[in-house]
Amino acid sequence: MKSKGSKYTLLLGTALLGFYLQANSIHAATTTSSNGQPVTDNVTPLVQTNKDEASTPQATTDWADPAQYQHDVPVQILGINDLHGGLETTGSATIGNNTYSDTGTVARLAGHLDSAEESFKAANPTGTTIRVEAGDMVGASPANSALLQDEPTMHALKAMNFDIGTLGNHEFDEGLAEYMRIVNGGQPVKQYNEAAMAYPHVKSGINIITANVVQKSDGQIPFGMQPYLIKEIHTSDGKVARIGFIGIETTSLPILTLYDNHKDYDILDEAETIAKYDRILRKKGVNAIVVLAHTGVSTDKEGNTKGNAVDIIKKLYQIDPNNSVDLYIAGHSHQYANATVGSVKLVQAIYTGKAYDDIIGYIDPTTDDFVKGSLVSHVYPVLSEKDAPNVKTDANVTAIVQDANRRVAPIINKKIGEAAKPGDILGRLHNTATRENAVGELVVDGQLYAAKKAGLPADFAMTNTGGVRADLHVNNDRSITWGSAQAVQPFGNILRVVQMTGAQIVKALNQQYDEDQAYYLQVAGLHYTYTDQNDPNQPYKVVKVYDQNNQPLDMQKTYNVVINDFLAGGGDGFSAFKDAKLVGIVGQDTDVFIDYITDMTNKGNLITAPVMNRKIYMTAAQLAGETTKHNEKDQSATQSVTTQTDKVVNQPTAPVVVIPATVEQPANTVQLNAESMRKAGTNNASVNNSLTNLTPVGLNSRTNRPTNKQAILPQTGDNDELSWLLLGTSLMSMTGLTLIKRKRKQA
Template sequence: MKFSLHTLAAAAAALVLAGCASTAPGTAEINLVALNDLHGHLEADKFTYAGVGEKTQRTVMAGGIDTLAGALQAWRKEDRELLLVGAGDMIGASPALSAMWADEPTLGALDLLGLQATSVGNHEFDQGRLELLRQQKGGCASPRPDKACRFDGSYAGAKFSYLAANVIDANTRKPLLPAYRILESKGVKIAFIGAVLQDTAEVVAAAGIAGLQFGDEADAVNRLLPELRKQGVGVFVVLLHQGGRTASEFDKQYCDDLEGELVPVVKKLDPAIRLVISGHSHKGYLCKVGDKLVTQAQMGGHMLSRIKLVVDRQTNQLVDVSARNVVMTQGAYPADPRAEAYLAKVRARGNAELAKPVAKIGAASVTRALTGSDESALGNLIADATLYAGRPFGAQIAFMNVGGIRATLEAGPDNVVSKGQALAVLPFGNTLVVMNLTGAQIRALLEQQWVGDKVESRGLLQVSEGFSYQYDLRKPAGQRVLEVTLNGVPLDDNASYRVAANNFIAEGGDAFPMFAKGTNRAETGVRDIDSLTSYLTYREQQRKPAGLAAEQPRIRRVQ
């Protein structure tokens, strides 16, 4: 039998990190598993990756709570005192199977997995502080009464602890949530300190976090150490929902090229802190920043970080820390019957829920087929829905990429659209972002629809009601966009406009880098599918069902 170098290296790392591995006399070996940015992904999905030494990428089905539970079950047989912790965004921007019930199925799944503590992430604030506290403590009083307590009829709260050292109530001057949790393994006390990016207020709707202050992450963590030492703690682990970037592979031990907002925070942390478990950037890495190890396990449950701490019992100090990232390939671990049963229950209730009606539309379908000017009825509808959801954040214009529209919107009997039919149109679970772009930047954005000298479009950005422009493909690149108007008024190059789009293109995806230059960005937390269904309902209530009549062209091609 042949083994690749990658396989042999993984096997060797597994032996080193196994809970039964020998340790030096007078030391204790603590095994941690870390998870970040699950975003309510209860089911496995496709994950493409290449590890160290692998020249070609592979695509596998990875993640899902059944897979995670199987891996944890196997690892706990090696070490029954293993600790599972997280680095935020466990919920929010979630697939329908979790989001339709206010993410309560995911919170229950995390309890089933044995999660003990996690930092909050910015997406935990998507529905506001009161909803976050309800999700932690339990109850049904929610700003989403149509979703809360609808999964099981009641909700008792999460058994794990949400941590936030740097989130303060401006009125009481007290922390919104506990700053840390002390856990014990092999007789050693370990303090897990949670923090969320200081810029959370810039990426979350302001109304939901009114009265909260998000302080400097490192300062909030460092000031806790004297208090923790008085409680007999000598080992400190930071759970930080802030991320970095690296060109290194997810399993490289250890990269030295980490960049981004995370790095200066890590450099400010007290020297006694040797391990930072990070999140937010959805990148798998194992990196060193000075003498600190910084980990992240991609997102969506596609991988877990296995971490080993070696602690000197006499001095109560951490003497070594090591880690590896493990891809959670479906079927790689023996099944956990409890997790399988739980997922089956969620799916069964979900299928019934997805059959429920959303709204009546004005035709049997709304097509995604493009006209001669690359505009579609469904593209217009989704752009309008995006604008509708973005208006509380000041949106004036909305864009939608045609690659994100995966099917024509089909209706059932009496032209009624079900939740499942709506999800077929927008299956990615993207969230909406609202930002500022100048008129000149919007013009430049529209010019980016044709890559270089290629006049064949990839499918133009679909635009919202009130916004229109003309284009001429006979003109050279950079000069093809002609008249651009908003509500009949020509766009002012020097004026600033609030623009809404899904997070994929808002980050420059689909070759639209101009979106990434948007300022004053608001991460609304609104999923594109929710904006669509809400808008369909609104149109029906206004007695103007979608698809009732042909829309006036918003994009005109000059022949």
């Protein structure tokens, strides 16, 4: 009986342990998406970066051999993203390991697209070229487009034969209705400047598709847009093939545009929406599928490709490992990318017309799918006439730009001020290591000045760097024009003065340091020190904040802060601004910046680049050294007071306020770093009492949701599963001990 009992106990323990492991394995392998579809967690497609070493399609050696695809349909996809009305925008473009200078302008872009198409058709006489865009064609535009409601940009796209596009976040800048008006060539429904009202309102011919933007009222896609488009291709030799395009908006839209512009819409999950319409297209027999998605990605010089678009494709594979998506044209992050995720080609062509995507493949007309191995993707720079004299600048597009310039010239060429010296004051493409830039700080200096001028005394000003769009161009005679200032602040956002506590301000500053500092602030009226912390979701924390009089920020005191209405709505994820109480309205940011330059010039304060010392990074060791020096100074001052009472001595400086890390805790609790507080020599009660409404470790401090970088740390486990595990393990252990004891007795 004892022998059999031990065996039964062992069997029972093993069975229970196996039951637990099986249940846990199933749980780990499959979860459910928000639309009820199963998501298989163990499907992880390989990410492989594709090399871009050639600067032109003609110099590329890895195109598929057309001779191998005589029975198939040749297709070329030419794509762009994030044009932002950059009719004449130029700059450097880094693609792979190569950096090209003086790239861009729509006239040069048009010439390069034509050259790429000619090269393709020379090798594939029956081929078809389709031109597409992945959003943000308009918005944050220079004056020659923005002053004309971006209609010159739509005219240029029409002249370049763009056929299909999707929505970016900037298509919502003036409301989706206004964007659809300029797409369709309708008459303005609002009164704009005289030049804009007189500009020709012409239909662009672009089919705008979006699958995941739906009206909250009825779940329908607005303005009659379609979720996908099927393009039927007829070749000159009688072949017919079909290719499907799906349009996708970023789910980050609510933090990227004003509340009134997105409040009527739901933005559905990107991967789930792609999977849904991928299935629909396959049921229709369409298996060659292209996604146009305004979601970011980047490929660095080390060959690493990462970003939201990669995560979306990985999730798509989890939802449907057998999906038929072949190509994903990305946008939004303004960076270069060329990779293959699973079997999906993924590209992004920087921004403002500095580069373009060129993808060539062959569709089997019997399956309506790309022949395996035939699809090749590349990204090329839009080279200047000097660097590519064989590429013709498009005359029609040039005429569109020149016409726009003529119409807005009286406005943009007006002198508004002077700089102390010639040469541009540089912006966000020339950030310091601490994410400061000269023109950004000039902007917030102007906003702080404007608030006080309007009778709304403000302590600080902060703006999102995404709203500071360009360098401030200064002419050789040191003059600054209206157009140069407008290019820096093109949105016309409303500036408001709001009340915030010191703790709320610190929270906003700390929100710069999640998401790899993708979103950060330019600040005026304060300066601060930040240091490292051991949290992959937020690797830095703010530890000292001072006002312009070098006084430490009081966590409980209320301050007046100038922000724009984009930030007031939690834009760029700065949720700390959302609950701030409105004190008053200053005006539009564009007008404020222009007026600031004029006022300073009239007062004899010629415009100069600010000294960028408002964000100071220190290592933990440097910070500890500063604190030690400070304490020694305090001690020395105290001794001096006690030994020299008959002399006037300097009072010790105010104690340093050490702010705990914003690895935030649940509401109404504070977890201070005791060691850092001890080193800082402070036990400031106001710090303890004011830092509330904080978020648990592992959550995004903006959304209170698990971050993509790291899931919430595991808890002690599910009680039911743990009970089975412990019971099974205990029974097996008891059996083992019983057997050992019996053997000893027998011995």
